[in-house]
Every structure is written in C-alpha cells, then in structure tokens.
Amino acid sequence: MNDLRRLNPKIVAVALTIALIIVVINALSTGAYTISFTELLKVLFQGPATNSGTDSVSHAIFWNVRLPRVILAIVVGASLAVAGVVMQGVFRNPLAEPATVGVSGGAAVGAVIAITLGLSRITLGVQVFAFIGGTLATAVVYGLSRVDGKTDIVTLILTGIAINALSGALIGLAVFIADDDQIRTVTFWSLGSLGLATWRAVAMVLPLAIVGIALSTKFSRTLDLMALGDRSAEHVGVPVERVRLQTIAIVGLLASSAVAATGIIAFVGLIVPHILRLVLGPKHRDLLWSSALLGAIVTLLADLAARTLLSPAELPLGVLTALIGAPFFLWLLRKMRSSESTWT
Amino acid sequence: MTSTTSPVIKCENISVIRGSATILQQVSLHANRGELVAILGPNGAGKSTLLGVLAGDLEPDSGSVHFGNRQISQLDNRELARTRAVLPQRVNISFPYSVEEVVEMGRGPKLGADDQNLVESAMLRLDVSAMRNRLYRSLSIGEQARVSMARILAQDTQLLLLDEPTAVLDIGQQEKLMRIVRSLVDEGRTVIAVFHDLNVAMSFADRVILLQNGKQVASGAPRETLTASTLSSIYEHRIDVIKVNDDTGPIVIPSPRSRD
Numbered sequence: 001m002n003d004l005r006r007l008n009p010k011i012v013a014v015a016l017t018i019a020l021i022i023v024v025i026n027a028l029s030t031g032a033y034t035i036s037f038t039e040l041l042k043v044l045f046q047g048p049a050t051n052s053g054t055d056s057v058s059h060a061i062f063w064n065v066r067l068p069r070v071i072l073a074i075v076v077g078a079s080l081a082v083a084g085v086v087m088q089g090v091f092r093n094p095l096a097e098p099a100t101v102g103v104s105g106g107a108a109v110g111a112v113i114a115i116t117l118g119l120s121r122i123t124l125g126v127q128v129f130a131f132i133g134g135t136l137a138t139a140v141v142y143g144l145s146r147v148d149g150k151t152d153i154v155t156l157i158l159t160g161i162a163i164n165a166l167s168g169a170l171i172g173l174a175v176f177i178a179d180d181d182q183i184r185t186v187t188f189w190s191l192g193s194l195g196l197a198t199w200r201a202v203a204m205v206l207p208l209a210i211v212g213i214a215l216s217t218k219f220s221r222t223l224d225l226m227a228l229g230d231r232s233a234e235h236v237g238v239p240v241e242r243v244r245l246q247t248i249a250i251v252g253l254l255a256s257s258a259v260a261a262t263g264i265i266a267f268v269g270l271i272v273p274h275i276l277r278l279v280l281g282p283k284h285r286d287l288l289w290s291s292a293l294l295g296a297i298v299t300l301l302a303d304l305a306a307r308t309l310l311s312p313a314e315l316p317l318g319v320l321t322a323l324i325g326a327p328f329f330l331w332l333l334r335k336m337r338s339s340e341s342t343w344t
Numbered sequence: 345m346t347s348t349t350s351p352v353i354k355c356e357n358i359s360v361i362r363g364s365a366t367i368l369q370q371v372s373l374h375a376n377r378g379e380l381v382a383i384l385g386p387n388g389a390g391k392s393t394l395l396g397v398l399a400g401d402l403e404p405d406s407g408s409v410h411f412g413n414r415q416i417s418q419l420d421n422r423e424l425a426r427t428r429a430v431l432p433q434r435v436n437i438s439f440p441y442s443v444e445e446v447v448e449m450g451r452g453p454k455l456g457a458d459d460q461n462l463v464e465s466a467m468l469r470l471d472v473s474a475m476r477n478r479l480y481r482s483l484s485i486g487e488q489a490r491v492s493m494a495r496i497l498a499q500d501t502q503l504l505l506l507d508e509p510t511a512v513l514d515i516g517q518q519e520k521l522m523r524i525v526r527s528l529v530d531e532g533r534t535v536i537a538v539f540h541d542l543n544v545a546m547s548f549a550d551r552v553i554l555l556q557n558g559k560q561v562a563s564g565a566p567r568e569t570l571t572a573s574t575l576s577s578i579y580e581h582r583i584d585v586i587k588v589n590d591d592t593g594p595i596v597i598p599s600p601r602s603r604d
Contacts (some may be wrong), residue, residue, distance in 0.1 A: 003440075003442070003477065003478045003479040003480070003482055004442055004477045004478075043403070092438040092439075093438065094439070187562055195345040219456065221453055222452075222453055224445070224449065225449055225452070225453060227436060227437050227438045227439050227449075228437060228439060229436065229437075229438075230431070231401065231430075231432065232432060232435055234401075235399065235422060235424075235425065235429065235430040236425050236429075236450060236453075236454055236499060237421050237422045237424070237425030237426075237452040238416075238421065238452070238453055239420075240423045277439065278438070280570060281440065281441075281445075282439035282440055282441055282443070283441075283445065303592065
C-alpha cells in the first residue's frame with residue numbers, strides 16, 4: 001500500500017523555476033504602459049545607465065519602476081513563504097504564519113512607530129524597528145501559546161488575534177498623531193503594497209532575505225525532527241530550546257524585513273507551504289527551497305493582479321492576498337478540525 | 345561503549361519532589377548488558393517519573409544517575425542520544441511523514457553514510473518495511489507502536505527505555521513486540537521498561553522492581569518477586585499467581601474473591 005502521491009522534488013524545482021521566469025517576464029512587460037518582449041530584451045541589454053537622448057519611456061519604466069518592483073516581490077514572497085515553513089515546523093502546526101499569529105502586525109507597529117518618531121530619515125531606522133517589533137511579537141506569541149511543552153493551537157490563534165488587534169490599535173493611534181505625509185506611509189504599512197518599490201528597498205531587504213533563507217536551510221533536518229514533539233526530538237539529540245530560539249529569530253528576520261519593505265502581506269506564508277506539502281510531502285529540505293520559489297511566484301502574480309485589475313488604480317497587495325488567503329485559511333481550519341490528529 | 349563489568353545504567357537513591365508531594369523516594373536501580381529490567385507498580389507509583397529520570401528528562405532532587413562511568417549531567421543532548429533511546433507511550437507526529445521518514449528520524453540531526461542500513465534493518469526487524477511508503481498518521485495504533493519501536497531501534501543505542509510499550513497492543517501484537525524486545529536483549533542490549541501488564545513482566549523480564557507511592561518495595565527475579573502476597577499488598581486487591589505448567593511462567597490474575 002502506498003499513501004505517498006508525491007512528485008519528484010527536482011521536477012517540481014525545475015517546473016517552479018520555469019514558471020517563475022514566465023511570470024517575471026509577464027510582470028515586467030504588463031502594466032499601465034506595456035513593454036513588448038523584444039523591447040524588454042533591448043532595454044535590459046542597454047543596461048541601467050541613462051544615455052540622454054537615446055532613452056525611451058520603456059527604458060525608464062523598466063529600470064526605475066518594473067524591475068525593482070519585480071525583484072522586491074520575489075524577495076518578499078520568498079521570505080514570507082520560508083518564514084511560514086519555518087514557523088509551521090517549529091510550532092508543529094500548519095496554521096502558523098507570520099501574519100495570522102501577529103508577527104507581521106508587530107513588525108508593522110515597529111515600522112509605524114519609527115515613522116512617527118521621524119526615524120525614517122535614518123538609514124535602516126524603520127527596518128530595525130520593524131525587526132524589533134516582529135521578533136518581539138513572535139516571542140510573545142510563542143511564549144503564550146505553549147502549554148506543557150506543546151503549542152496549543154487555539155491559544156496560538158487567539159494570541160494572534162490579540163496581537164493583531166493591539167497592532168491595529170497602535171497603528172490607529174499613530175495615524176491620530178501623525179501629520180498628513182506620515183499618514184500616507186502608515187496606511188501603506190498596514191495594507192501592504194509593492195507600490196513604493198525602489199532599488200533602495202531592494203538593497204535593504206535582499207541581503208536579509210538571503211541570510212534568512214540560507215540559515216533556515218541549515219535547520220531543515222532539525223525541523224523534520226521537531227515533528228516528533230519536543231520530548232522525542234530531544235531524545236534523538238535535538239537541542240530543542242536552542243533550535244526554537246534560533247528558528248524564531250530567523251522567522252523574525254525574514255518576516256520583519258519583508259514587512260519593513262512592503263507592509264503586511266498576509267497568507268503567502270500559509271498557502272504556499274500548504275500546497276507544496278501536498279505535492280512534495282513534509283520534508284523541510286525540499287519544502288524550504290520550493291516555498292521560496294512558489295512564494296515569489298504567488299506574490300508576483302498577486303502584485304500583477306493588484307496593479308492591473310482596476311488599472312489605472314492600484315489595489316493594495318495586502319488586501320488582495322487577504323481576500324484570497326482568508327477563505328483558504330478558513331477552509332484549512334475546517335479541514336483540520338475534521339481530522340483530529342492534525343491539531344498538534 | 346560500556347565495559348561488561350560495570351552496569352550500563354545505574355541510579356542511586358533517586359528522589360523527586362514536586363511541591364509537597366514526594367514522587368520518588370530513595371529509589372536505586374541498575375541494569376547490565378543483556379538484561380531486561382521491568383518497572384512495575386500501581387498508577388501513580390512513580391514509574392514514568394523514574395523512567396524520565398533515567399532518560400535524562402528530569403533532574404532528580406537527590407541521587408545520581410550514571411551511564412557506565414559517566415554521570416548523566418555530563419552528557420549533552422547528542423551524547424545522550426547515542427547512549428539511550430526512549431519510547432514514549434504515544435507519539436503524535438505532526439505533518440504527513442511516511443513510515444520510512446519516521447524511522448529515519450531515529451538517526452537524529454546528522455545523517456551519515458551507514459544510517460540507511462540501520463533504518464532498513466530496524467524496519468525489517470519490526471516488520472514495517474512493507475508499509476514504508478504509508479503515512480504514519482494513517483496507521484492503526486498498533487502499527488504506529490511498531491513504527492515507533494523501529495524508530496528508537498534505528499537510534500542504535502546500547503540502552504532502550506520503554507514506557508509501556510505494550511499498553512495499546514492486542515495480545516498477539518504484544519507477544520510479537522515483546523519477543524522482538526527479548527531478542528534484542530539476548531543480543532546484548534539493555535532494556536528498562538515500564539509495564540502495566542504483570543504477565544508481560546513475568547514472561548519476559550530478567551528482573552523487576554516494584555514501586556508503590558514512590559518507594560521501591562521489592563525487586564529481584566520476577567518469579568521470586570511477583571508473589572501473590574507482595575502483589576496483593578501493593579495493588580490493594582487480592583491477586584493470585586497460578587502456575588499453569590512447567591513450560592510457561594506462572595500467570596498473575598486478580599482473585600475472583602475479594603480481599604479479606
């Protein structure tokens with residue numbers, strides 16, 4: 001008898017890479033101003049340098065608007081999906097996700113506090129505050145949701161609700177205090193958008209994402225062993241307490257830096273790992289890399305939809321992912337309740 | 345590896361106190377190579393606590409635990425994992441891992457070259473090779489128990505600590521599992537197991553220790569130790585020990601007559 005209907009990870013990796021390339025090309029050419037494929041290649045090989053006179057509109061849009069936005073979408077999507085995988089592994093629960101448990105909310109609060117304090121002029125000021133807020137929220141959620149060494153899922157979700165409510169309130173308070181300019185940025189943080197993508201944002205998030213994702217792959221085997229539960233994981237040689245702290249720091253790093261660049265984009269970290277677990281099985285070695293790829297694809301597609309569906313108006317990306325993600329979350333919740341063993 | 349002269353594991357005067365309650369009081373125990381020691385006693389006697397102390401999960405309030413010549417506190421997680429494997433009463437595994445993947449978890453954080461052989465032979469021994477591609481969560485409780493046993497066998501340690509390994513098994517599965525455990529012991533491994541079923545201990549253990557209210561009340565070879573009078577007093581019910589024939593050990597049954 002064989003319960004395993006899993007696909008070969010190598011085939012999935014190739015398929016996802018091809019899909020990513022196709023989506024990237026589409027995202028680069030589609031928008032308020034269409035750039036044809038041949039023109040894409042032309043401006044790509046022209047390089048970013050501006051030669052006065054010969055520059056086309058396509059060149060400017062490609063290098064200054066589309067490309068940083070696409071790269072940021074890839075980086076943020078990969079970060080959020082990997083953060084989701086790691087968090088689900090360490091919490092031993094597929095419902096854990098940076099946004100639903102309040103990490104993204106915490107990071108957004110950190111960012112908003114930094115903005116209202118006028119720290120956005122300082123290099124990395126917003127990012128550092130987002131990181132502190134996100135990591136703090138992760139630690140609180142984790143500390144509160146554990147009962148007798150196990151993560152209690154009901155408490156986990158409830159803690160997430162409380163933290164999200166608190167961050168909503170704090171962001172509201174910041175809006176109350178803030179001047180008009182700041183309000184615009186604050187709103188951006190709570191709704192989530194790639195609309196402010198710049199090379200500067202890419203430069204800030206990319207190194208953190210690379211470090212976070214690379215570090216998380218070091219834990220792929222350990223995260224598998226965590227599925228045994230704390231006690232049994234310890235019995236086979238996992239230093240559970242240390243692993244927990246390290247992986248939570250990684251989640252904080254990935255989710256917070258993503259939120260610092262784009263605001264709260266919910267549910268990517270929930271949907272992507274879930275789909276891939278169905279396709280590949282739960283082993284983290286495969287799950288981490290494939291989630292990075294699919295996270296990038298999903299975020300790119302969502303952003304493409306956000307800026308083309310109601311063009312020329314642009315939907316906030318976070319709103320769009322929540323519109324798709326929340327029903328999915330409810331469906332998952334229902335599915336899990338019907339099979340009791342999946343709760344822990 | 346432990347030398348043949350000193351016990352594989354030895355604990356002396358273990359006491360565990362929780363608040364005002366004494367869970368274990370001055371309990372001592374040792375086990376040698378090729379020995380199966382059963383920990384017995386009524387509910388709440390402290391059996392699982394004692395196993396937890398031996399596993400290194402709990403630090404006793406007084407007393408010492410030694411693996412060979414080394415004190416347990418000197419060993420880190422990884423060294424402990426190479427020294428002893430622990431079978432808990434029930435393992436819930438999150439996420440849909442396959443049987444083979446679960447058994448492989450016994451190999452711990454760092455997978456090496458000979459790991460696959462140990463995984464294969466553990467699966468073969470527990471007769472779970474045929475279900476290697478099934479999901480652990482889709483198995484019956486009895487099958488899960490066998491897979492978990494294969495997992496701790498794959499850990500390849502001298503010492504195995506088993507917490508009620510037969511509790512969820514039917515009589516046939518129980519017999520099968522205990523024969524495997526016994527054959528491991530006969531090959532030189534050391535097993536310390538908590539049992540509820542006195543007959544399992546009677547048939548398979550080399551030595552038993554009986555706990556009552558955290559105190560060690562008797563220990564020794566099962567046939568000498570598990571007597572009607574000792575058991576009746578510990579379990580607070582009249583218990584008979586009946587000899588069936590010369591081939592099988594005596595069987596323990598609660599008496600149909602009430603205690604005098």
